[in-house]
Amino acid sequence: MILINYLKSTILSKFVMAITGVILVLFVIGHCVGNLQVFLGKDAFNSYAYFLQERLGELLWLIRIGLIAAAVFHIITSVWLKFLNWGAKPTKYQVKNYVKARLTSRTMIWTGIMIFAFLTYHILHFTMGVVHPEDYNKTDYYVTNAVSVDKVNNGTLNDTEGSDECCAEGTATNAKESIINYNGSMYKVEGDEPILSERHDAYAMVISGFQKPLVSILYIIGVILLGFHLNHAIQSSFQTLGYNNPKYFPKIVAGSTILSILIVLCYIAIPISILLGLVGGRV
Amino acid sequence: MRLKLFIWRQKNAQDKGHMEKYPVDDVQEDMSFLEMLDVLNEKLILEGKEPVAFDHDCREGICGACSLTINGIPHGHEKGTTTCQLHMRKFKDGDTIYIEPFRAKAFPVIKDLVVDRSAFERIMQAGGFISVNTGNAIEANSLPIPKKNAELAMDAAQCIGCGACVAACPNAAAMLFVSAKVSQFALLPQGQPERKRRVLAMVNQMEKEGFGACTNFYECEAACPKQISVRFIAMMNRDYLCSRVSEPVEV
Numbered sequence A: 001m002i003l004i005n006y007l008k009s010t011i012l013s014k015f016v017m018a019i020t021g022v023i024l025v026l027f028v029i030g031h032c033v034g035n036l037q038v039f040l041g042k043d044a045f046n047s048y049a050y051f052l053q054e055r056l057g058e059l060l061w062l063i064r065i066g067l068i069a070a071a072v073f074h075i076i077t078s079v080w081l082k083f084l085n086w087g088a089k090p091t092k093y094q095v096k097n098y099v100k101a102r103l104t105s106r107t108m109i110w111t112g113i114m115i116f117a118f119l120t121y122h123i124l125h126f127t128m129g130v131v132h133p134e135d136y137n138k139t140d141y142y143v144t145n146a147v148s149v150d151k152v153n154n155g156t157l158n159d160t161e162g163s164d165e166c167c168a169e170g171t172a173t174n175a176k177e178s179i180i181n182y183n184g185s186m187y188k189v190e191g192d193e194p195i196l197s198e199r200h201d202a203y204a205m206v207i208s209g210f211q212k213p214l215v216s217i218l219y220i221i222g223v224i225l226l227g228f229h230l231n232h233a234i235q236s237s238f239q240t241l242g243y244n245n246p247k248y249f250p251k252i253v254a255g256s257t258i259l260s261i262l263i264v265l266c267y268i269a270i271p272i273s274i275l276l277g278l279v280g281g282r283v
Numbered sequence B: 001m002r003l004k005l006f007i008w009r010q011k012n013a014q015d016k017g018h019m020e021k022y023p024v025d026d027v028q029e030d031m032s033f034l035e036m037l038d039v040l041n042e043k044l045i046l047e048g049k050e051p052v053a054f055d056h057d058c059r060e061g062i063c064g065a066c067s068l069t070i071n072g073i074p075h076g077h078e079k080g081t082t083t084c085q086l087h088m089r090k091f092k093d094g095d096t097i098y099i100e101p102f103r104a105k106a107f108p109v110i111k112d113l114v115v116d117r118s119a120f121e122r123i124m125q126a127g128g129f130i131s132v133n134t135g136n137a138i139e140a141n142s143l144p145i146p147k148k149n150a151e152l153a154m155d156a157a158q159c160i161g162c163g164a165c166v167a168a169c170p171n172a173a174a175m176l177f178v179s180a181k182v183s184q185f186a187l188l189p190q191g192q193p194e195r196k197r198r199v200l201a202m203v204n205q206m207e208k209e210g211f212g213a214c215t216n217f218y219e220c221e222a223a224c225p226k227q228i229s230v231r232f233i234a235m236m237n238r239d240y241l242c243s244r245v246s247e248p249v250e251v
């Protein structure tokens, strides 16, 4: 109960909205930058996914718990405040004209709830593989202890075909500095023996997910709703946290709009490029 | 000018109330909005009907008594103007005008367009003052105040407590009013001794009265006849949080 004592004060509640909101905004930006690596190709994207899933270890769960807590408090507080605010204005005007309130600010709870629905779907899809499991259960084989090289001038080429198991076996006894061919890519072996490893094929998952037009459209709508939410939210959090300087605030309001549009464009670039076949044309 | 008025009629606090239509013909352009209602009321009295009850006092934009929501905007669409200072030349012949009372749970309707705004008085009683011994005024130069602070404090002190900010806010939040009343003292040396206690007590009373929470719609600023800036709300948010963590006394 002590955890939700702050709800007794509307100003403290707003602080909680703003702070949890800012945490979520930072995540949204970080997540966006990470996702844009899909344009760098399969290897970059999958090693990023591997880094998040396997290398971070406990840290990943710490971040996840932090984000879940932020989302939970954000949602509880927003619903609480919404009911309080409805109660404070029991009789509506017969005729109402808004001067400064905009569509985005008046629909925060509705864009918020739709974002929540979208987020649930997104986690079930790409994080847990519950919906569209066919996207999720993909494996990527890759070579460790080797770095990929684009051009091979004078290395020894192992004339192995790109079939999954053979290559690593075939090159396992090679000396240092040898070049191997795996799946059509060249790798320069450094140090120890090259090993063929498996990892979750996040790249193929994203591609096959977004190649379904309906799924892509759902994601695009979800992200646009997020953009509406953020358009009001980013500048609002400055005001709530007590920063409103007449010289800079108009710039913060403009920045809020620009940043929210930028976030939307970066996110929707991914499903759109995949739908158009610009990325991952052949998976 | 001929106008078609729709006015909220409500016999008393218990009555449900409804909009009623009143055509008026003999409106002059240089009448104020309240004078236009006076003309209507005289006509109603002559007809033996109940005149429309509305609040007013100074009729020169300084007392904050006049409280009408005109076409969905408290004090009407004219920027930085109270209802009593709004003139009929701002309307066109043949216009339809909707007149409603200020709406908020904390401002219950007493009759027709009159609402009870004593919630504001109780907020002021909770902390909207400084405690000083009366006597001779002190030598002005013995208390230096930065010009910037003096100006900002005067901006905040322009608030006439009319309640339009609450009426305009979709959440019926009183943040603009309370922040103006808190900041006018927080910016001046005379306000410092009770600064923390004041913001905590006034916000506490504001919440007890059933005003809503701020969602940063900024409708209050748009409706305010004294154009108080929402910047004071940001200042109060800061002041409130600092006082919550540093003031040990329960208020």
Ligand code: HEM
Pocket: A014, A017, A018, A020, A021, A022, A024, A025, A028, A074, A075, A078, A079, A081, A108, A109, A111, A112, A113, A115, A116, A229, A232, A233, A234, A236, A237, A238, A240, A241, B213, B214, B215, B216
């Ligand atoms: C990625 C997801 C989200 C992000 C980044 C985000 C971000 C933000 C931010 C920064 C604010 C501004 C706080 C302020 O006004 O000071 C805000 C406000 C708000 N959020 Fe979210 N939010 C997210 C999801 C949600 C969800 C799922 C809901 C509801 C179910 C929601 C409901 C609201 C509401 C109602 C407000 C306005 C609260 C108020 O001003 O009283 N948000 N959000």
Ligand code: SF4
Pocket: B158, B159, B160, B161, B162, B163, B164, B165, B166, B176, B177, B180, B220, B223, B224, B225, B226, B227, B228
């Ligand atoms: S802040 Fe403006 S609108 Fe609110 S009570 Fe004061 S003068 Fe009226």
Ligand code: FES
Pocket: B055, B056, B057, B058, B059, B060, B061, B062, B063, B064, B065, B066, B082, B083, B084, B085
């Ligand atoms: S009657 Fe005094 S401000 Fe309008």
